[in-house]
Amino acid sequence: MVQYIFHKADSRGHDHHDWLDSRKTFSFGDYYNPRRMGFGALRVLNDDTLPAGKGFGLHPHDNMEIISIPLKGSLKHEDSAGNKAVAAAGTIQVMHAGSGLFHSEYNNSQDEVAEFLQIWVYPEELNTTPRYTLGQLQQDATRNRLHAFITPDSPEGSYVRKDVWFSTGHFDHGTAFTYPLHLSDNGVYAFVIDGRFSVDGKELSARDGLGISGTSAIEIKALSDDARLLLMEVPMVIHQ
Secondary structure, three states: OOEEEEEOHHHOEEEEOOOOEEEEOOOEOOEOOOOOOOEOOEEEEEEEEEOOOOEEEEEEEOOOEEEEEEEEOEEEEEEOOOOEEEEEOOEEEEEEOOOOEEEEEEEOOOOOOEEEEEEEEOOOOOOOOOEEEEEEOOOHHHEOOOEEEEOOOOOOOOOOOOOOEEEEEEEOOOOEEEEEOOOOOEEEEEEEEEOOEEEOOEEEOOOOEEEEEOOOEEEEEEOOOOEEEEEEEEEOOOOO
């Protein structure tokens, strides 16, 4: 039986500091809602804005897959494994925290804000070797079609689990397509970055989210021009 969980943009948690403005779909940090503890293996979906020159100082993580998708500007990443990189809009950053590391993320600009999605996925195995990858999003190639940028067999190394697929795309008004799930035990969380979409007949606006499980395929239609969608297919039952 198909099940839905709908999260309107204005129902999210909100933390505002001089160094971060964060909208949180699921419980995280100071925001706690027992009915919003994640969606299957998807644990965190934060919509973050960093003021110029501000960011997250050095802090620890372990046993979590941490995905950053810059939407505007760029992030300066450093970690205790020796990785240093700048993740700009159009790239995808994946940090496998594994057995543990320290990292920092700062706005790389001293003049403009940086906007990015911070996403956490439960790992498939615990205490693995930490790893960092920075890949490209093929934005020009995704007009009116989905581009899968995290897959189990990604040639760029941007993967998190053997049962997780992330896809995104820009769509013109009226573009319709079917998304077939890769595994029967998976669900899909659809997050609208820009514009409006119909997802299985439910209308979503910018920054709305819809979790769907118990189905083999999802019907999607863009309801505005230059509409951008993020689909996160994850297992609904976690085994570790």
